[in-house]
Amino acid sequence: MLKTSYNANGLRSVPVTEAVRAVADAGYQAIELSLHPQHIDPFTFGPADADRLSSALERYGIVACCLAAGADNLLSAERFEPSLIHPTREGRERRIDLVKRALDIAADLGVPVINFASGIRKPEVSEQDADRWLREGLTRLIDHCDGVVLAMEPEPGFFVESNDQAVALIDDFATPRFTLAQDLGHCRVVEEDYLASVARSLRATSVIQVEDIKGRHHHHEIPGDGDIDFRAFFRICREQGYEGYYSVELYNHSDDFDAALKRSIAYLQEQYDAATAA
Template sequence: MHPTGEGRARRVGLLKRAVRIADELGVPLINFATGKRKPEVAAEEAHRLLVDGIHQVLDGTDSDVVLCMEPEPEFFIDTNAGVAALAAELGSERFALAQDLGHCNVVEGDYLASVGRHLPLTRVIQVEDIKNRVHYHEIPGDGDLDFTEFFRILRRGGFDGHVSVELYNHVDTYRHALRRSREVLTAAAAASSGQD
């Protein structure tokens, strides 16, 4: 959606390169986001450029790697429903949703309902905790998210994709963050199986 052709070509080239690397490593998907819309680009034009850029990546790579778009707060597409609408427009099996549980909580009215509603389009889910719907990635257990209900929704929906923890702002205490994430999420997953 960059206002210049050069900027858009750089972004498309980056995604094509990511697909090639994923192919070489045997990685089934890549995760990307729209970025913020520049004020000088109208929303309709940004949408057109976005669709065109995604088509360039899909059509310009001989690959089975799936492009998973992640909604991000304050980005052009910031909700699961926004990615779902784009997926319907693109009509490609190589385009899917990368959910982020914390982002859902920040921007969506009922984050757990959104998770469940969009599971059929989802290939990967990133998790972190969130306090007071503020976009800051907290260690699981340090915020307000209901991980037990989250895992129950995944189980009931038959989700068999990837779930990963995203705590880029806890690199200085990564051992503690990893340990606590594992403890909290393992306990929540176990508790979710007894709620039917």
């Protein structure tokens, strides 16, 4: 069975409880929650907010499969900064604190996984320092986990931008609390053979985000509007026994989220069925 989710960052124009309803009404089994002031503000989200959100999830009959902790402007006007590899200790501490807050919120909501990213290596930061700071931050975050799994999402242009880089880190730490959040579109942008990358990395993967890509341009397209071979992708996932969620991420289609919701699930189901029948 195709297990579908939709990332709430594509429904920022409505309150989070309305986002839950819209995702459920479109036929998805799950929602990927996202840190955004419009939905979950990590600095103000409290027990009453958690109760309201949990009640909405129960009322509409879907689960929260993941919490995305990589919102681009929560900490500063500079996108994705400060990061886990920021040049200053204060900056790195602010990002670690944010991810810890995400872990705590996920635990309160019963969300099993959070995803996060390494950040962008600034020109004045050496690769050696970036690697050291990232590993120091990861150690502290893994120690903070309490029933919630960390999933690193490779991002084009970031210090960790490929599945192979993330899996190498995951193998070094060798703990079930640290996994990979694959993003199929990012694989298409970064990898020469994106399907081979997916296949190599499934063993470490806890959730997969999906969107379509035209060429190798990093712009999230509705599935079916780009060049990704979803049928081959689903065939690989089935052959390797992946049983997690496929979470559609279309943050740049929030102005017409209803169409994006419906078109995405219809196309993904069609391609999944074709892969199953092949």
